Structure formats: structure tokens, C-alpha cells
Amino acid sequence: MESRERKEMNRRCFLRQSMIGIGVVAVGGSVVFPYNGPSGAFGYPAIPNATMVVMHNSALCIGCRRCEVACSTMREGASQPSRARVFIDRRYQESIWTDGQFTGETCRQCEEAPCLRACPAEAIKVDEKTKARYVDLKVCNGLGNCQRACPFNMVNYFEDERKARKCDLCGGAPECVKQCPATALRYVKWDPRYDDLD
Numbered sequence: 001m002e003s004r005e006r007k008e009m010n011r012r013c014f015l016r017q018s019m020i021g022i023g024v025v026a027v028g029g030s031v032v033f034p035y036n037g038p039s040g041a042f043g044y045p046a047i048p049n050a051t052m053v054v055m056h057n058s059a060l061c062i063g064c065r066r067c068e069v070a071c072s073t074m075r076e077g078a079s080q081p082s083r084a085r086v087f088i089d090r091r092y093q094e095s096i097w098t099d100g101q102f103t104g105e106t107c108r109q110c111e112e113a114p115c116l117r118a119c120p121a122e123a124i125k126v127d128e129k130t131k132a133r134y135v136d137l138k139v140c141n142g143l144g145n146c147q148r149a150c151p152f153n154m155v156n157y158f159e160d161e162r163k164a165r166k167c168d169l170c171g172g173a174p175e176c177v178k179q180c181p182a183t184a185l186r187y188v189k190w191d192p193r194y195d196d197l198d
């Protein structure tokens, strides 16, 4: 399995390339975009914005990882943080220069949804009710483009199943938020600025 750092690099590289249109390929003499392509710039239909998003507050997080357990238990039927769609880390794991705070990463439900745009199978869809971007497991063919495209490393790719998972807001009642004992996770109105948080 690729290291997290390596995946992060590949992901950013992929995103950058997608955005500047390097993904254009020639097929049968005509120029086509292999995937869905960014909206607006190339005339593809815009994706409706999500209505809500889950946000993490490091100042409140106590690092219990109950959110990861809740997520994997509810969505995968197993108490297994490695199969969660929310990720908790400690900065000291990444650097010796640390303030000791727990960092949490949640899907931004991005406006442009690079994960969705990168899927040639169109397996990432928009939920009718919440407009969350979700993986249709019946369609996912395990290519992994979504994982590489996400600039926030928020797609969890299950090697054993060759299928991707990402936060779909639990249909409007995210279990991680309900289970957090420190109110460090909040279910709030989506805002385009969340795409810029890193």
C-alpha cells in the first residue's frame, strides 16, 4: 500500500494536472476529456453544492477516536478506525515540532469535487437530499482515481474489496458527530471556503 505521504503527493499532482487540462487525450482523431472535467472552464455541468458538512475543531478534540469507531461500526459493521471516513491524527506523529493537538480530517464536500470529476465510471454521485458526494458501490470499479484526486486525502480505498469509501454525511445524520463526547465535530452549513482548509 502507498504511504500516506506518497499518496498525498500523487493526489496533489493529479489534481494539479487535472485542473490545467493535462488530462486531455486524443481518441479517434478528436480531442476528448477522459473524465468529467472541471465545471465552468470546459462547459461541463456544475455540481450542486452540498447543504451541510462535518467540521472538526482541534481545540476541543481529546483524541479518543470514538468518531472513527462510530463511523466504521455504523457504515462497515466493524469497529475498525482504518475503515472510517473521518480521520484523527496527532501532529506529533508528523513532526517533532508539535503543539500536541489532535488534528481531525473530514471531507469538505468540495464545490468542484475532484473525486467525482476524476471517476471515469461516474461512481461518485450527489445525494438528492444533502447533496453530499457519495460513492455508489455498485458502480465503483476500484480504479482509485478518486483517492488520488482528493487534495485532502479523504477517500478511503479498501484494497481488499477494491472499492472506495468517502463521507456521505450518513444521509443527513452523521454518526461521528453524534458520538463525539467533546463536541469537537459539528454538522454545519456548507461554505465554499471549507475547500481551502488544510
Ligand code: SF4
Pocket: 056, 060, 061, 062, 063, 064, 065, 066, 067, 068, 088, 102, 104, 179, 180, 181, 182, 183, 184, 185
Ligand atoms: S470523537 Fe470527538 S473528541 Fe474523540 S477523536 Fe473524534 S473528534 Fe476528537
Ligand code: SF4
Pocket: 106, 107, 108, 109, 110, 113, 114, 115, 116, 133, 149, 150, 151, 152, 153, 154, 155, 166
Ligand atoms: S473526498 Fe476529497 S475531493 Fe471529494 S468532496 Fe471530499 S474532500 Fe473533496
